[in-house]
Each structure stands twice: as C-alpha cells, then as structure tokens.
Amino acid sequence: MRTPLRxxxxxxxxxxxxxxxxxLAQKGELPIELVAVGSDQAGAQALARARSAGIxxxxxxxxxxxxxxxxxxxxxxxxxxxxxxxxxxxxxxRILGEGFIQRAGFPILNIHPSLLPAFPGLHAQRQALxxxxxxxxxxxxxxDQGLDSGPIILQETVPVLPEDTEETLSARILTVEHRLYPExxxxxxxGRLERSGRRVRVxxxxx
Ligand code: GAR
Numbered sequence: 109m110r111t112p113l114r115x116x117x118x119x120x121x122x123x124x125x126x127x128x129x130x131x132l133a134q135k136g137e138l139p140i141e142l143v144a145v146g147s148d149q150a151g152a153q154a155l156a157r158a159r160s161a162g163i164x165x166x167x168x169x170x171x172x173x174x175x176x177x178x179x180x181x182x183x184x185x186x187x188x189x190x191x192x193x194x195x196x197x198x199x200x201x202r203i204l205g206e207g208f209i210q211r212a213g214f215p216i217l218n219i220h221p222s223l224l225p226a227f228p229g230l231h232a233q234r235q236a237l238x239x240x241x242x243x244x245x246x247x248x249x250x251x252d253q254g255l256d257s258g259p260i261i262l263q264e265t266v267p268v269l270p271e272d273t274e275e276t277l278s279a280r281i282l283t284v285e286h287r288l289y290p291e292x293x294x295x296x297x298x299g300r301l302e303r304s305g306r307r308v309r310v311x312x313x314x315x
Contacts, residue, residue, distance in 0.1 A: 109299045111158035113193040118146050118200035124207050125198035125219060128286045129293075130161045145192045146183055148202055164190070180208045187212075194296070197251060198289075199305040201230070206253040215296060216251040219289045221264055221281045223247060228256035233278045236268060242255025244268050244277065248283045248292040250308070259306045261292045 112133075117126050127144065132138040145158035150167045158165045166186055171285070173179035187195065192247040197204075197218040209216065222232035236244040245265040247301040252258035264287075266280045295301050 111297050112141040112211060113297055114143045114191050115140040115194045115196060116144035116187050116190065116192050117142065117196045118144065119152055119154035119158075119198050120149050120201040121152055121154060121199045123152065123157045123199065124282060125196075125285060125289060126154045127157050128290065129196065129198070130157065130163070132290055134161070135259060136254075138293060140194065141144075142294060144187060144192065144262060146186065146211065147198070154199070173311060177207065180205050183291055184208055184211060185212075194293070196289075196293070203255055204251060204253070206266070209251065209253055213223050217261070217292060217296070218249055218258070219285050220249070220256045221278065221285065223265065224249065224256055224260060231274075233281060234274045237274060237277060242268055244281065246269050246281050246288055248289055250303070257309050261295070261302060261308050262288050264288050289296050 111171055117129060119126050129138065130142060130302045133140050133142055143164045145155065145163050147155055147167050147169060150169055155165050168179050168180060168183045173182065192214050193214065194214055195216045197216065203295045220232060222236055223245045227235040243265045245263060247260055248262045250258040262283050266284055268277060302309045302311055
C-alpha cells in the first residue's frame with residue numbers, strides 16, 4: 109500500500125481521537141495524511157481542532173438534506189473528490205448506509221468504547237456499568253452497514269472498578285483508544301490486515 113494514505117475522519121463531538129490522529133500525523137508517526145474532516149454537527153469541538161490544523165472541513169447537517177440518502181450521497185461525493193484512501197470514524201454518532209459502504213471503495217474503520225459485540229450503540233460505558241461487567245474496553249473494527257457490527261481488528265480490555273462512574277470508566281477506556289486506534293491504522297497501512305469473512309488476521313511483519 110502506498111503511504112501516506114489520504115485519510116478522512118468523520119466526527120460528531122469532542123474530537124480527542126481526531127486530535128490524536130492530527131498530532132501523530134504531524135509528528136510523522138503515522139503513515140496518513142489528513143485531507144478531510146466531515147461532521148453531522150456544525151458545533152462539534154472536533155471541527156475547531158481540524159480547522160486549526162488546516163484540514164478541510166465540511167458539515168453535512170441532516171436538516172440541510174431531503175433524506176439521509178441524499179446527505180450520504182453528498183458526503184461520499186466530497187470524500188471521493190478528495191481522493192480518499194481511508195476513512196476513520198472517530199466519535200461519529202451515525203450509521204453509514206449500505207449504499208455508502210458498498211460504493212465507498214476505501215476501507216472504513218470505527219472505534220467503539222466497549223468490547224463488542226457487548227454494548228453497541230450509544231452510551232456504551234453507561235451500559236457496561238449498568239450491566240455490572242468486571243472488564244470492559246474498546247474495539248477497532250471495519251465498518252459494515254450494521255450498528256458497531258463489522259469485523260473486529262483489535263480489542264483491549266480495561267478493568268471496571270467498584271467505584272467507577274461513567275466519567276471515570278470513559279476516561280480509562282479513552283486512554284486505551286488513543287493507543288489502539290493508531291495501532292490498527294498502522295497495521296492497515298502496512299498491509300497486515302487479512303480479512304476472511306468476519307475474522308481479521310494480523311499478518312506477521314515481513315522481513
Ligand atoms: C469515543 O469514546 C469513541 O469510542 C466513541 O465516542 C467517543 C468520541 O470521543 N464512539 C462511539 O461511541 C461510536 N459508537 P472523541 O470525540 O473525544 O474522539
């Protein structure tokens with residue numbers, strides 16, 4: 109795979125994962141070039157981070173489109189115009205439609221703050237606490253048309269402590285997210301992710 113990969117990021121909120129990608133790319137520690145940041149939320153803090161890093165930003169607000177399909181069509185056109193080679197979802201709180209995924213032609217990755225398939229969807233950390241699990245963690249996966257359901261690339265656990273709140277558990281998971289997500293991107297860029305159905309094998313480093 110030719111690197112750096114032309115990479116887009118979709119965001120809806122705070123953007124700490126986006127910031128991590130910006131910092132690593134700037135330091136030359138990740139073989140990606142950030143060329144687009146898209147959001148469904150005009151007020152997302154993540155957009156300010158992208159703008160200050162000089163990355164082209166575009167808002168695709170649902171209210172501006174007649175249908176979800178029209179919105180995704182516009183998003184896909186923008187990404188393709190920017191010659192995307194990789195798309196990273198980083199706190200993007202919408203499901204991408206089947207048409208988008210089938211026609212994308214570039215890999216799409218997501219990070220989710222639970223050990224999938226446990227606790228997909230919103231408030232994963234709150235769900236984990238309510239269930240009473242003793243370990244949780246995060247998952248990097250390829251995106252398919254389902255909700256947090258695509259083939260799993262990497263997972264890492266964190267303990268759930270008796271005194272945890274949603275905030276303390278989220279913070280513990282987030283620290284791991286910021287390490288695991290770039291690791292998955294490195295493996296992808298190095299051509300070391302081999303998919304076979306739902307299973308993703310990490311190939312040995314070639315000598
Ligand atoms: C992260 O914890 C990410 O795993 C989660 O949203 C947060 C975004 O934080 N994503 C999901 O729940 C997706 N289903 P950030 O905006 O600071 O990167």
